[in-house]
C-alpha cells in the first residue's frame with residue numbers, strides 16, 4: 183500500500199508529497215512476526231515467506247545448489263549469447279541469478295523484478311532491478327525480451343495463466359521462457375522417509391495451506407503444461423534430484439546434499455511458519471514444535487531423502503513458422519545447457535535417476 187507523507191507535517195487535498203524519498207520508504211514496509219521479517223508493500227498476504235537477511239542467505243545458498251545440480255548451467259534453454267539483447271528474471275529475490283547472467287551475457291541487458299527491494303546495489307552495469315508485481319499487467323512492449331526466466335516462485339504465484347500470457351506477449355518471436363521449480367515432496371527410494379515422518383508431514387501441511395491460498399502444486403508435467411497452454415512450442419522439460427543430507431557416495435552430490443540439508447532446515451521455517459499459523463490457524467508453539475522436529479529428523483544419517491527440481495522451457499514461434507525444422511538455426515545444439523549432463527525427462531518420470539551412481543549410498 184502506498185502511503186504518501188508530507189515533509190512539513192501538513193497535508194492538504196492538493197499537496198501530496200510525491201517525492202522519491204517517500205516512495206522509497208513506503209516500498210520498504212515490513213511486518214515482524216514470529217521473529218521473522220515479512221515485506222508488506224503489496225499486501226501482508228502476498229508473500230508468505232520472509233525476506234529478512236536469513237532468508238536472503240538461504241536463497242543465495244539455494245542458487246549454489248541449483249548451479250551444482252545443473253553442472254554450472256544458469257539455464258537450460260538453448261540461448262545464443264551473441265543474439266541475446268534483453269533478459270528478464272521474474273521474482274528475482276536477491277538477484278543472484280540475474281547478476282550471474284549479466285556476467286555471462288555482458289552484451290545483454292538483464293532486468294530482475296521482485297515484490298521486495300532486497301537486491302544489492304553493486305551490480306554489473308548491464309543488470310538492474312525494479313520493484314514490481316509480475317502478476318499484474320506488464321508495462322513492457324510486446325516482443326521485447328529474448329529470454330524470460332521464472333525460478334522458484336510457485337509458492338507465491340496464483341495467476342499462472344495471466345503471468346504466462348504476459349511472458350508470451352513480451353517474448354520476442356524465437357525467444358524463450360524458462361520455468362524452474364522445486365517440489366517440496368520429500369522422497370526416499372527405500373523406507374527411510376515413511377508416511378508420517380515430520381518432514382513429510384510438514385510438506386503435507388504446507389501443500390494444504392498452499393491449496394487453500396490458491397497455489398497449484400508442482401507435479402512432473404506442471405511446468406511443461408503451463409508453457410504449452412500459454413502457446414509456447416518446442417517445450418522441453420527435465421528434472422534433477424536434490425539429495426538431502428550427505429548420504430550420496432559421489433563427493434559433489436554429498437556437498438550438494440549437505441547444503442540442501444541446511445537449506446531445508448532454514449527453509450522449513452521460511453516456507454511453513456506463516457503458512458501454518460496464518461493460513462491453517464495452527465498455534466505458533468505447535469507449528470514451531472513440528473518444524474523443529476522435522477529439522478532434527480532431517481539430520482538423521484540413515485535417511486536417504488531427496489526432492490526434485492523441475493525445469494521446462496518453451497519457444498515463442500516466429501510469424502509464419504510451420505514446424506520445428508523451420509527454425510533449425512535456433513535449435514538445441516547451440517549453447518547453454520551442459521551437454522555432458524543427463525537429466526531425467528520430467529514428462530516421462532521414473533523414480534530412478536538417469537545418472538546412475540549419483541544417488542546411491
Ligand SMILES: C[S@@+](CC[C@H](N)C(=O)[O-])C[C@H]1O[C@@H](n2cnc3c(N)ncnc32)[C@H](O)[C@@H]1O
Nearest residue numbers: 273274275296297298315316317333334335338
Ligand atoms: C523463493 S524466492 C526465489 C528468488 C529467485 N527467483 C531465486 O530463484 O533465487 C521467490 C521470490 O519471488 C518474489 N515474488 C513472489 N511473487 C511475486 C510477484 N507477483 N512479482 C514479483 N516477484 C514476486 C518474492 O518476493 C521472492 O523474492
